[in-house]
Amino acid sequence: MYAILSILVENKPGILFKITHLFRSRNFNIENISVGVTMDHDYSRITIATNCNEKQIQQLVKQINKMIDTIEVKRLNQNKSVYKETILFKILKSKKSDLVELNKLCDTYNGKIYEGNNSIIIELTEEPNKISSFEKEIKIHKILETARTGIVALENNEY
Numbered sequence: 001m002y003a004i005l006s007i008l009v010e011n012k013p014g015i016l017f018k019i020t021h022l023f024r025s026r027n028f029n030i031e032n033i034s035v036g037v038t039m040d041h042d043y044s045r046i047t048i049a050t051n052c053n054e055k056q057i058q059q060l061v062k063q064i065n066k067m068i069d070t071i072e073v074k075r076l077n078q079n080k081s082v083y084k085e086t087i088l089f090k091i092l093k094s095k096k097s098d099l100v101e102l103n104k105l106c107d108t109y110n111g112k113i114y115e116g117n118n119s120i121i122i123e124l125t126e127e128p129n130k131i132s133s134f135e136k137e138i139k140i141h142k143i144l145e146t147a148r149t150g151i152v153a154l155e156n157n158e159y
Contacts, residue, residue, distance in 0.1 A: 002031075003057045004083055004153050007046040007064055008071040011037060015069045019046060022063055028052050032085065034150030043071060047083075049128075049151050076155050083153035087131050089122045092142035102138070109134045119144060 009015045016035055023030050031049040038045055052060070057075060064073045076083070093099065093116070102120060106113050111124040111134070124134055128151065 001053055001057065002049065002051050004076045004078065004081070004151060005046075005048045005050065005057075005061065005064070005073060006076050006153060006155065007048065007073045008038070009044055009046060009067075010069040010071065011042055011044045012069055015044075015067075016046065018067060018069070019048075019064060022060070022067075023048075023050070026056070026060070028056060028060065032148075032150035034085075034152050036152070047151050047153050074155070076153055080157060081153050081155045083127060083151050084125050085128055085131065085149050085151045086123065086125045087135075087146060087148040089124075089135075089138065089143055090145040091120045091122065091138065092144055093118055093120050094142065098141060102141070105134070105137055 007019065020030065020033070028050060031051055033046065033048050035044055035046045037043070050057070050060070061073055061075060064070055091098070091102070099115065099120065102122065103113060105111070106122060109124055109126060109130065111122050114121040114123070122138075124131060126134070
């Protein structure tokens, strides 16, 4: 079961290690992770996507909550949250029609194109499943490199 955990922690050295070590010691995999300082620089938000069963997720939430530097941990409801990640694709530019085709595709997915002499870089910020769909559609092109962030997410109780 896929889960997104939002963890508010004190902005101190070593807290990220403690949390990732908890996952490793329980043999749970982290699908992706992102960390950033909040508006109050004393705190950071760690967002972790994982694929565990329900019992394991509940165990993780309880154990992270017990950590001294943890302010709050919650499992986000994907239907009541905004969650995105960013990916960059570097694609070989082989012919002029590639740019036209990729522009149309980027318009569909709200992506941005940065054109170079020999390659095109596409930036896409979307939900992970939409990024995967986009990736399937551009597989016909020569993808030279990719760089992908972890998920960032906030719960929105108004949804």
